[in-house]
Amino acid sequence: MSPHHRQDDTAANSMLPEPPGEISRRAILAGTVATTATAAVLPIAGSAYAEAPDPNSPQDMMAFLLLSEALTGVNRQTLAPELVENKSEILNSDSGIDPINIKNAHFAWINANDATSSFGKLLQLAKDNRQSLGDIIPKVNSSGEDMKFLARSIVLLWYLGSWYKPDDLKNKVASQKVVSPKAYTQGLVWQIAGAHPMGYSNLQFGYWSRDPHDPASPGLFNPAKP
Amino acid sequence: MRCSQLLVVGLATTIGLISLSVFSAQSPAQTLGATAAAQDQAHGLPCNGARILDPFQGKLAGPDLPAGLLPIDDKTRESILGSGLPCQENVTPVGQENVGLDNLQRGFDFYSWRTFIALNSPADGTPIERAQPDMRTRWEDMDNFKQLLDVMLPANLQPPKWPTDRAGMQAERERLTPEECRALHKQMPDRTIVKMIEESFNEPFKTGPLIDQQGHYAIFDILMNRQMFDYIMQHNLNTKAGQMSAANSALLVDFPPGQNSDTTFGAFMLKVSWKILTPEEKAAKNFHMVDALVLMPPEDDPQATRPCLPQTLGLIGFHAVHKTVGRPQWIWTSFEHVKNVPDKDEVAANKLDGPYNFFSVSCKADCPAQNATPPRPWDPDPALQLKFRKDDSFKSQIVRQTPLTNAAKNMNKIFQSMLQNSVWKNYMLISTQWPSAFACTSLHSQNAPAPQTDFLKQPDMTCSPAPTFLANSTLETYSQGDVPIASSSCIACHGNAVGFQRSASNPQPGKANLSQSDFTFMLEKAQ
Numbered sequence: 001m002s003p004h005h006r007q008d009d010t011a012a013n014s015m016l017p018e019p020p021g022e023i024s025r026r027a028i029l030a031g032t033v034a035t036t037a038t039a040a041v042l043p044i045a046g047s048a049y050a051e052a053p054d055p056n057s058p059q060d061m062m063a064f065l066l067l068s069e070a071l072t073g074v075n076r077q078t079l080a081p082e083l084v085e086n087k088s089e090i091l092n093s094d095s096g097i098d099p100i101n102i103k104n105a106h107f108a109w110i111n112a113n114d115a116t117s118s119f120g121k122l123l124q125l126a127k128d129n130r131q132s133l134g135d136i137i138p139k140v141n142s143s144g145e146d147m148k149f150l151a152r153s154i155v156l157l158w159y160l161g162s163w164y165k166p167d168d169l170k171n172k173v174a175s176q177k178v179v180s181p182k183a184y185t186q187g188l189v190w191q192i193a194g195a196h197p198m199g200y201s202n203l204q205f206g207y208w209s210r211d212p213h214d215p216a217s218p219g220l221f222n223p224a225k226p
Numbered sequence: 227m228r229c230s231q232l233l234v235v236g237l238a239t240t241i242g243l244i245s246l247s248v249f250s251a252q253s254p255a256q257t258l259g260a261t262a263a264a265q266d267q268a269h270g271l272p273c274n275g276a277r278i279l280d281p282f283q284g285k286l287a288g289p290d291l292p293a294g295l296l297p298i299d300d301k302t303r304e305s306i307l308g309s310g311l312p313c314q315e316n317v318t319p320v321g322q323e324n325v326g327l328d329n330l331q332r333g334f335d336f337y338s339w340r341t342f343i344a345l346n347s348p349a350d351g352t353p354i355e356r357a358q359p360d361m362r363t364r365w366e367d368m369d370n371f372k373q374l375l376d377v378m379l380p381a382n383l384q385p386p387k388w389p390t391d392r393a394g395m396q397a398e399r400e401r402l403t404p405e406e407c408r409a410l411h412k413q414m415p416d417r418t419i420v421k422m423i424e425e426s427f428n429e430p431f432k433t434g435p436l437i438d439q440q441g442h443y444a445i446f447d448i449l450m451n452r453q454m455f456d457y458i459m460q461h462n463l464n465t466k467a468g469q470m471s472a473a474n475s476a477l478l479v480d481f482p483p484g485q486n487s488d489t490t491f492g493a494f495m496l497k498v499s500w501k502i503l504t505p506e507e508k509a510a511k512n513f514h515m516v517d518a519l520v521l522m523p524p525e526d527d528p529q530a531t532r533p534c535l536p537q538t539l540g541l542i543g544f545h546a547v548h549k550t551v552g553r554p555q556w557i558w559t560s561f562e563h564v565k566n567v568p569d570k571d572e573v574a575a576n577k578l579d580g581p582y583n584f585f586s587v588s589c590k591a592d593c594p595a596q597n598a599t600p601p602r603p604w605d606p607d608p609a610l611q612l613k614f615r616k617d618d619s620f621k622s623q624i625v626r627q628t629p630l631t632n633a634a635k636n637m638n639k640i641f642q643s644m645l646q647n648s649v650w651k652n653y654m655l656i657s658t659q660w661p662s663a664f665a666c667t668s669l670h671s672q673n674a675p676a677p678q679t680d681f682l683k684q685p686d687m688t689c690s691p692a693p694t695f696l697a698n699s700t701l702e703t704y705s706q707g708d709v710p711i712a713s714s715s716c717i718a719c720h721g722n723a724v725g726f727q728r729s730a731s732n733p734q735p736g737k738a739n740l741s742q743s744d745f746t747f748m749l750e751k752a753q
């Protein structure tokens with residue numbers, strides 16, 4: 001049991017025991033790889049019509065988290081730390097508000113920078129496939145280029161905190177913009193690499209003295225580790 | 227219309243009475259808890275381990291106070307103001323606010339106000355609702371807190387002592403009275419002695435001094451409670467050599483936490499800021515004030531005599547920091563005098579309510595840029611005593627970058643209403659920063675990876691502080707804002723604190739140690 005659990009409150013996610021050392025970096029990277037692949041353009045069932053995304057709609061936010069989980073390969077609870085799931089209907093979950101709230105910042109940014117009105121279609125696709133998130137990437141790859149490249153921009157936003165315009169990705173133009181200090185410091189790439197962005201670290205003093213972790217080992221700090 | 231208003235008032239009263247009855251029912255337990263704590267902890271401040279939630283009915287996160295909430299009735303007021311020092315936080319995400327985070331913040335802010343009241347209640351037992359400006363507080367009592375510089379002593383004055391009898395404490399005070407202040411101390415033996423070093427006038431990261439509207443330096447001081455002192459002495463952390471000793475090579479610094487279950491108060495730090503009061507300010511009685519002997523900071527020339535100045539100091543800022551079993555990153559409370567500075571929004575809208583301690587409402591063209599650091603040199607000139615410039619050519623023009631939340635403002639209104647006859651009505655909570663996410667210290671992103679998306683990571687020692695940034699306009703004046711690293715975050719900054727130990731904080735899974743010196747910069751002041 002972690003010593004860091006709260007004594008007197010019962011917030012969701014307050015206590016997460018150490019899990020077994022199951023690692024799936026392949027799964028994490030799968031989303032990135034998949035969205036960069038080119039594939040035949042096929043119509044998407046059930047997504048012919050999608051309303052404009054609404055940042056104040058709980059269902060749109062949940063759809064965004066499901067989409068992001070599928071695209072990034074990172075658990076939605078990591079993307080939204082205060083998420084409380086509704087087991088009977090995931091779209092009716094409470095995505096929660098945390099002090100950083102990076103999900104809201106990303107949603108707003110994508111919504112404001114979606115030049116092809118593809119964001120709503122991606123959210124609709126996530127809603128349609130909420131019971132089978134593994135289907136989302138194949139269906140994105142089967143969709144039109146606007147949706148596909150916006151999906152890739154979303155992956156890069158989550159990982160790097162930078163915005164690569166879908167058009168630039170499509171045309172292989174090397175251009176990007178760091179969205180904000182918050183987006184930069186919250187980039188998933190740092191957590192997954194066990195590192196931190198330049199100029200910003202919440203890691204422990206002396207973390208640099210530890211060996212890099214071996215994905216095959218059971219834990220980062222196991223002294224018995226070979 | 228009138229009937230419906232009456233109905234609302236009646237309903238509110240009923241709810242209030244129900245709440246009060248629940249609250250009052252806790253009072254005997256509180257009293258018993260406090261008594262038991264007092265017996266358990268023979269020295270230092272007792273704490274109250276009873277689970278006390280705020281009894282205020284209605285949402286506080288909105289722009290206005292709920293109708294009918296004020297005035298707080300006498301019984302509730304006495305219960306809250308007499309509830310004592312919390313041993314730890316009592317918070318819940320489920321409450322009257324719409325969002326769990328807001329409910330938790332409300333719980334922490336209530337904890338902060340209770341802590342502020344308990345620590346600032348007069349040491350002579352006078353109820354805080356009748357506290358006068360010059361009444362010595364409980365934290366100023368030498369039995370309860372000790373100044374950092376009276377612990378991290380030079381070699382010739384080691385070791386520090388904190389006896390449990392008054393005569394012993396007084397003798398230690400005499401022993402540590404600086405030579406430069408002895409003559410004045412003899413004439414004015416009751417005066418608090420404030421020994422200045424660079425950190426007493428230069429803000430964190432050496433960002434500069436703060437100069438009031440009378441042209442004087444603001445003065446900062448740091449204190450610890452007995453539990454911190456005992457831990458430091460037990461582990462020989464009061465000297466550089468002790469920290470670097472072989473015996474401490476494997477020590478993971480872990481100050482004792484406060485907890486309700488056994489009514490222990492745990493480690494507690496204070497950082498306070500003062501301004502030098504003018505005769506007019508003393509007469510106006512809007513500050514908590516102490517008569518002090520202020521020893522000016524050492525100069526480059528060690529042979530130079532440091533002036534010791536009799537001054538009356540007014541409290542302008544108050545950081546209270548508490549380690550608890552539920553919050554190993556400590557809980558960070560920040561209060562200020564209400565007349566320190568205006569918010570930037572108030573300045574922009576020209577809705578000023580001066581005079582302020584660190585902002586001129588009258589200067590328009592020739593005043594310094596807002597939040598500008600003073601021109602160098604920054605070190606106090608002994609000849610000017612604690613005036614920054616002989617010609618008063620610089621006075622800080624400070625604005626609050628991040629206005630208080632509605633919830634904090636409303637909590638302040640409630641408590642200030644209960645302190646109308648006390649000098650403490652002139653103080654306000656800025657916010658409470660607390661660690662909000664606990665999975666961050668683990669080594670995995672999630673415990674239930676689906677779809678198989680778990681990843682290993684380095685533990686994050688700060689655990690998503692809420693709010694992310696927090697600055698006191700007198701203590702982190704030049705670090706306000708919301709830019710990571712550049713802006714003040716109590717937990718993120720203190721997470722980088724270290725001492726002189728040669729080992730890294732390198733815990734095994736399950737260990738509580740998150741930062742090398744356990745979130746305090748005190749250890750680096752060892753000599």
